[in-house]
């Protein structure tokens with residue numbers, strides 16, 4: 001990292017309604033026509049790859065409860081939380097500041113509690129050592145954390161599966177196309193706490209500028225705000241809290257499906273408010289073995305797709321390893337064998 005290239009990151013203007021539209025899922029969820037939503041989804045995904053959803057079906061009480069539990073947990077003494085420190089194999093539990101570091105940046109100024117699809121040790125994929133497949137890790141003396149987090153997690157899985165229907169139709173596929181790859185989806189949620197930062201800079205932020213990796217990110221943020229994304233013109237804009245909404249954005253694997261037609265956008269977090277910020281992204285990814293490849297209609301006849309086909313899970317694991325201090329299952333097995 002080059003300190004002399006560092007720049008202060010000042011608060012940008014708010015994203016316009018075109019840069020961050022609000023998609024209303026209410027009518028469709030109530031049994032209405034999906035077509036208008038598909039058109040709005042396509043427009044947003046080819047523009048900034050970011051939008052809000054409202055009337056999304058996740059009860060506000062469930063969202064309030066998971067924020068309350070996250071605040072309560074992150075207020076506990078560090079030594080208490082370190083008892084739940086993330087385990088190398090399954091990557092679930094408390095992740096202190098310092099674990100996530102994007103190349104060329106200082107570590108992100110955030111800490112988190114990580115959870116995912118809760119697979120028992122007897123599960124065939126867990127037995128087979130498939131990366132990131134495993135049981136959640138919960139502090140037994142704080143049942144309120146598991147209760148609130150899993151209630152929220154299960155609702156976002158339902159929302160993610162709903163959005164996959166819209167997504168498939170937007171890409172010219174049958175509505176159920178992605179659901180065939182969401183049998184044991186690699187969904188991960190992160191309960192984030194961002195301490196306030198007086199003067200954010202490009203090198204040191206709550207979350208350094210990055211793109212997400214997979215399919216769909218669903219995010220609830222608290223009223224503090226601080227999420228920023230980059231427009232097509234290269235300008236950073238704020239994606240503030242809007243009551244009753246979640247933020248949705250696309251990840252890099254969508255570029256493979258769509259030959260770069262859909263946007264996986266750079267974004268970052270700067271918490272300049274002087275107050276604690278909390279946010280909870282759920283990363284909705286498909287099954288490990290999903291063959292991700294350019295879909296028909298996204299490449300001209302006679303042209304080759306820009307990205308080689310790839311297995312969803314392998315790609316995700318390689319991306320995690322690039323930003324998190326992370327041991328691969330092979331490295332762990334080698335360590336174990338060495339005693």
Ligand SMILES: O=C(O)CCC(=O)C(=O)O
Pocket residue numbers: 190192207212219221226227267268269279280281
């Ligand atoms: O906390 C936020 O608002 C965004 C977090 C984020 O971009 C991420 O974890 O990938």
Ligand SMILES: [Fe+2]
Pocket residue numbers: 210211212217267
């Ligand atoms: Fe992100």
